[in-house]
Amino acid sequence: MNPLAPYPCQRLQSRPTSRREMLARCAGGFGAVALAALRSDPLFAGVETPVAGYAGHGPHHRVRAKNVIFLYMDGGPSQVDTFDPKPMLDRFNGKDPGQLFDMEPTQFNNTGSVLASPWKFKQYGESGLPVSDLFPHVGQCADELAVVRSMTSEFPEHTFANYFLHTGSGLQGRPSMGAWVNYGLGSESQNLPGFVVINGGLIPPGGLDCFGSGFLPASYQGSIFKPSGTGVANIQPIDADPQLQRQKLDLISQLDAEATPAFGEHDSLESAIRNYELAYSMQMAVPDVMSLESEPEHIRSLYGLDAKYEPTRIYGAQCLLARRMIEQGVRFVELTCPNVGADRWDQHSNLKKGHEDNARAVDQPIAGLLKDLRQRGLLDETLVVWAGEFGRTPFAQGKNGRDHNQYGFTVWLAGGGVKAGTVYGATDEWGYKAVENRAEMHDLHATMLHLMGVDHTRSTFRFSGRDMRLTDVHGHVIEGILQDDPA
Amino acid sequence: MTDPRPLLYVVLTALWMVSPALAEPPAAADSEPPAASPEQLEFFEKQVRPLLVEHCYSCHSAGADRIEGSLLLDSREAHLRGGDSGEAIVPGDPDGSLLMEALRYESYEMPPKGQLADESIAVFERWIEMGAPWPEEPAAAEAAPLETFDLAQRRDEFWVWQPITNPQPPKVQDTTWPQTDADRFVLARLEEAGLTPASDADRTALLRRVTFDLIGLPPTPEEVNAFLADERDDALERVVDRLLDSPHFGERWARHWLDLVRYAESRGHEFDNDTPNAFQYRDYVIRALNADVPYDQWVREHIAGDLLTEPRLHPEQGFNESVLGTGFWFLGEWVHSPVDIRKDEADRFDNMIDVMTKTFLGVTVACARCHDHKFDAISTADYYSLSGFLQSSDYRQVRFDSIEQNRKVAQRLAEIDTRFQAQVLDELRARDIVPPREAEPLDDPRIVVDYGKITPEQYLQDGFIFGLAPQRPGKPYLVASDARSVAGEDESGEDQSAAEETSGPVHIATVAAAVSDPAWSGLKSQTLGQVRNQSKLTKLPKSGRTLRTPTFELVDGRVDCRVAGKGHVIACVDSHRLVAGPLHGQTIVPIKADQRWVSMNLARYVGHRLHLEFVPAEDAQLSVQLVTQGMDADSRADLDRRLDARQEWYAQYARAAERFLNGGDDVHPLVGQWRDQRQQAAGQIVRESRLAPAMLDGTGEDDHILIRGNASKPGEVEPRHFLTAISGNQPMEIPRGSGRYQLAQEINDPKNPLTARVIVNRLWHHLMGRGIVPTTDDFGFLGQRPTHPLLLDHLAWRFREDGQSLKRMIKYIILSRTYQMSSQVDPVARQQDPKNLLWHHRPPQRLEGEVIRDSLLALSGRLDPKLFGPPVPIHLTSFMTGRGRPGTSGPLDGDGRRSIYISVRRNFLSPFMLTFDTPVPFSSMGRRNVSNVPAQALILLNDPLVAELAQGWAERALQTVPGDGPEATSDRVRWMYQSGFGRQPSDRELEIATAFLQQQAEASGGAGERVQSWATLAHVLVNTKEFIFLR
16 A cells, blocks of 8 residues: 555646646646636636636736635624714614604614613724724724724615625525635635635524525535534545545546546546545645644634633634634635524614623634734735624614614724724714715625725626626725725 | 704805896706806806716716716706616706705615715705706717617627528538438538547447436446347437336426526525425426427416416326416515515516526526616516516415316306306296396495406406305305305394394395305315425415405505405515515404404505405305405495495395295295205315415506616506517507416417527537537527527427427437537547537536436435425535524435435525535526536545445445355446446456455455445445546
8 A cells, every 4th residue: 555645646647738727737726626617618708818826817906815704793783882883872862763863664663762872982092993892802903993884785684685795686596705706816725615604603594595606616605614523514534444535535546547538538527536636635624724722822812712601712713713714725714603592693672682792702702813813914915804784773673672774884894905993984973874985785895806806897707698796787996995005 | 963954055045145147047947958147157167067077977977987877967968868767857846856866865875975965965956946057068078878779770680589490401521420410510510620520429328328318317237238239220219218208207307497497495585484385396397398298388387377278187187287387487585574575576576587588588688677688689678568477467376186177166156156046036026026226336446446346357366266256236146054144234233133034045145245155165275395484374274265356556554345254364565475574464464253344554565566365264254345445434434334225225125035035944946956056066176185386367467667677766667568579569469367378379489589499409408518509598699609500490490390399309319420429539629629619529427416316326226216296305414504494304315215306495405416516596597507626526425425325336236246256246346337337347447446345355354344345345436437427
């Protein structure tokens, strides 16, 4: 038996390769395989000749962010209780909002009185950015944030809004942001997927299709990881004995070598054969990236892995994993929320308890992530995005909850070329509707792509008679939150 | 909130004072530019133009990169011309100007970045008020000319709209190669390019190819041997015939079809509720494919299967097959509790139009929802003309087992009633018991439905229990002995003694009403395979028991129904039916006994279109007289007085007649006969039935064009018609109802060049791996052009001439030599035509996920070949979580059923299938992606199901080829190659495999380990490329 080699099927690589194959192979990784499959498809006319080193169409302009970590705040955190303080709510607390401003129909149609935020706001850092007491740790990173207070969505229902936030369309079946990014830029990782969703426990309404590849090839689907154990499905060799699996892989390549000449030479078969090399290396890489024990103690506690509250530990592990994955070149990592027992950020009642629990789960881990990325010099090339699918009403639902509000809410971005310590846009004095520098989801998408070097109007895929885009026919880059280009 | 008025006041006052000329009365709103005064022009230049430049011109000027909404704002004429939503300004009338609406954020919100300051908005107001003065200036540079939409020109210039021709098969040099005319079209092109077709595939490859293509399962070793031994010329044809006759053919090809109709068994969205009985549609597709239903019939059944006067019946069970076809319309995503319910309907219709037009016509009509198609000869008007058909149609769960028989019974009952009513009336007349003159119908615009004057076309129901017509006052009706007093009048309490006095089998109606007939009591409807359904409607016994009012527009939120009996009334607003959430609960209201009026509070829906549905409680009767909107209590009391007076009009006659007919102790003999005949007919009612999603015709209506697709911006009404490019835009002649039957005829009409081309291209795609038009669902401008246009027409023509048989067309393609080419590529051909556009070889095909799984089942002996039935629950892994997760996980091996029978839950799709590119069911997907990802290798290597089935295959090998020793080992390996790959292993392969087995045996030893070694080998074979690729 041969000594253990990283790629058991290497002998198959000795076959002569075409220029096209060569190009794909140099690009390496998962995106390359997908692209090889695409290019062997006569229909695939949309892709330009790839720039060396990139498997997708490649960047259109300067790349500020190589990776994205998307902190998805499932359920819709309340803007007026987090990053958008509104003193008017204190003044008019308990008053009938119908007497004060025009109200739109809401999902639950059970509107109560104006509800002041139960939390105090403090100004943090040099920027003096106000952050509520829900996020004392994130507050310490205020100078890293670009807070967009004028985000809007088109949908007040979770599922529509989730699809919209993730895919740029309110309907099911469109490619997720992470899929688009990998389609455009390819993955830099040789042995991990380019789009990973680390599921803390709550898959959002709308289900796994929030992370789908839609009409893009399946290779761009988000891979669902758990923050513990084996991480991802089917990664653990079914053969308990690693020696046996290697023998099997060896036999597979031997028999393939015997049988494939009868097919003639075809890219599709070549790619399928190479999949086994990638699968094998992935089997090794995943346990590697999953092994959080290897992190030093101070890092583990920075992320809250030693917290008393279990959801904090779970989210801490997710954040730490996210950092480890982008270090490995995973292009887009999304984190879903852990289950805090009550509900996701969807406090139709008991706002205080529910928001407190959800914030407690994510606050320290997020701050840990930002600090860790900063100290490693990774934050400048990693875009961190914090967003829910919508915000919440400044008036109560029932007595002590808040209903969905898509007319104005807050998201923030950090690192990856955004202007740190800024506030962009504003809601009205009630924190209800965006009135200044109103931003749309499409704008957020356009901006994220822009920071990754992609022109959102040029990253297209032809489907159903149209050149589809993440931003559909909309979207403007939010210039106001971009770092000034020194050049 | 700061009050903007003081500031605005200052600005306006200031303007007023500085420029007296501005105080002139507004100019008349005509398009001729009024002579603007210098002051006005100065005002424009100083105040208006800078705002336009700063806030509007990046999207609405000739210099814009892309002009949004076709709206330019860089000249006065452009303002008047407006954009997609109409004129931007009405000079002199700010409040009537769309521009002001947009600036004020009343409808559009412009500029999108944030509302302008109040002062700036006031400037525009003032400007429009003074008549929108604009200086004379040269027209703005035509940098970005507005696209003009010329449908006729696009139709005339683009290939797909041209009629299908019957091209002569071209001459070829090598006349020995072609086996069919189709081959000549392919060969001619190759010869033109100086290329030669690849050699024929060897017979093992060919058999494997044909078997997978037709039934999606591997050929058995016996089938392989038989084919290899068959030296007759028509050996292949015999195989094709055998496979086309296999029931597995329908299963294989149904999966292709289900991709087109975004087939799923749940609704997705937040809670993934059931689409109840969706699998009945799946089974219908399998049966119809096996029965080779001609494609024109297939089209009719899908579009209008509920409207066929002679539906296709199941040959043995006799149920209505045709109606099941309409289920495809309703397989899409459904949303609970939408806040904007009209937009939700518009989105549902959009998906239905999208799927229908892509599936049958191969064009993307849905691209014309917001604007005329950017590239194709399809207008927005075309889109909304089609949506009218949907607006005129409803969803129901149809009792397809019973509907045909019960339709006959209903007619029979009506005949009996009519006959006896006439005789009874004669009999009464002979005794001078004469009905009074019929009263004038009520005339009050607030009465939106009056069953006293409803037309037969508007008397709509699912089922037959409300009879073929409403009860008419003065007419006799038989009543069940225990259901005497439901028709309303007796419960008024006016004349109890009279009611008692006249109790008997005959009742003379004194009011006009839709009344449920107790003869239909005891209907049982089966919903199978339920997982979760939170819709409040599912609990109501609606199927076959629902009266549907005509559709009307709600102008007042108060709706009252004058009823008697027990049951429910449902307001179906904008066709929303997934009532499960915080909103829309008020659309379902119970009707309790002794309630004369049932009130609904529909204030939320004023301005929407809706109809009501009345469902009697099980084994109770329900009578519906009137529906009103906007009537207060006083008006209703007044109406009651009028109705009571009318009732009294008939009461005396009714009492006399009933006394005579019901007699004292024995009833009139005529009544006895009537009762007997009725009972006999009612005995023929089929009371039990399965259910399936299907369409029901509603009120025939045309839809409004929605401006830029915005559901809150209805424009002109567009009459229903088919695509303008094919049959013009004259309103379709529709005798009654939705007109879907006429629509189906247009789709099937030989002058429509799309339908036949699209379907033969789909067959070609599935058999060859690539369509002649590679974009199978888009034959439009952005789709790809046919590689062999003449061949496409040849096939389409032949298909039409040959009775539209899918099976015969499939056979024709398979028997072509083109189909039978090998996958070996000639280097010259690869150089010259690397994408194989000319078909010089057959590229290897990767099997679909379903086929891979089914093959594993077949090889392991675990395959349960049972056809049809409720879906097997999906096996849930720990990675499949989220709202709506089914309560229980299905078996790992899906009970050995073929993949098409595994449940398809939108939010819990099989990771195995997704990884192998089974499409997410959201739109038509005639052409699957074929990706190549490591996750596929990981599944085949590590998925427990794959390992388990590989082990089963090994066990079967040990049973089939028993014994020990080198010979048995070799034979067993041979058997595995034959069963797995349809061929014998080469000597070298045999050698490698046996060496491996020997090594495994040496490493472990012991009889118990023997299975393990073979299981390991089987698992390895599953992971070789030949397992998932066809040569």
